[in-house]
Amino acid sequence: MYRPTYSPNMITLMGFMFLLTSSLLSYIYSPHLDTAPPRWVHLAHGILLFLYQTFDAVDGKQARRTSSSSPLGELFDHGCDALACAFEALALGSTLMCGRLTFCYWVVAAVPFYLATWEHYFTNTLILPVINGPTEGLMLIYVSHLFTFFTGAEWWAQDFRKSLPLISLVPLPFVPEIPLYVIVLILMIMFAVIPTVGSNIGNVQKVVDARKGSMELALAMLLPFIALLAGVAVWYGIRKSIHCLSYKI
Numbered sequence: 001m002y003r004p005t006y007s008p009n010m011i012t013l014m015g016f017m018f019l020l021t022s023s024l025l026s027y028i029y030s031p032h033l034d035t036a037p038p039r040w041v042h043l044a045h046g047i048l049l050f051l052y053q054t055f056d057a058v059d060g061k062q063a064r065r066t067s068s069s070s071p072l073g074e075l076f077d078h079g080c081d082a083l084a085c086a087f088e089a090l091a092l093g094s095t096l097m098c099g100r101l102t103f104c105y106w107v108v109a110a111v112p113f114y115l116a117t118w119e120h121y122f123t124n125t126l127i128l129p130v131i132n133g134p135t136e137g138l139m140l141i142y143v144s145h146l147f148t149f150f151t152g153a154e155w156w157a158q159d160f161r162k163s164l165p166l167i168s169l170v171p172l173p174f175v176p177e178i179p180l181y182v183i184v185l186i187l188m189i190m191f192a193v194i195p196t197v198g199s200n201i202g203n204v205q206k207v208v209d210a211r212k213g214s215m216e217l218a219l220a221m222l223l224p225f226i227a228l229l230a231g232v233a234v235w236y237g238i239r240k241s242i243h244c245l246s247y248k249i
Helices: 008-029 039-065 071-096 099-123 133-151 165-169 180-210 215-220 223-248
Strands: none
Touching (some): 008 071, 039 071, 039 133, 071 099, 099 133, 099 180, 099 223, 133 180
């Protein structure tokens, strides 16, 4: 039986190139992520993300099959995954037509990834819950891309009561108009980010307690990432203020 001997790192790189292509399409057809690209772009986003997920799952299996696993290969794999958080956020921002709020979607992707890596440092195991981001999370995203191929990106940008007519049957007189992509962001934080982060911290706490270490020192390792998020948030706020000021002038 013929078994391909492709380099696992080449498989990883090919998968990453799919996401680069996806983000390039976003830049070309929706440079500010607040206009609707052609519908075929959403179809391309969905297919390319599915291919990335598939290649990302296969590279490790290929490394074990060819006995070519190495720390460098693992670093390259996780490095591409880290960059994928940003590039897929751009593609998702294009599909949801959420403009500057795409920054928040990047945070939603980056926080669980960083804390999972932090957890792996202490446990030496990449612990994934039954429902997790690399499988079900990515599946929901590329299904959203494919769904938008039929509805158009405007479906996500309008008031959630218009996008979900059944909700409009419930009187909500005191609730202002909220784009559906904001509701999606809130749900992702509540049901994906917060439980995952809680699980990461809990698993690290168990290891630290077993080693009679300091949880404060373990949490201190997160300070560079927190500083990064704070810096980007400040930059985001300054850019937004400058944009509003120039618009008024």
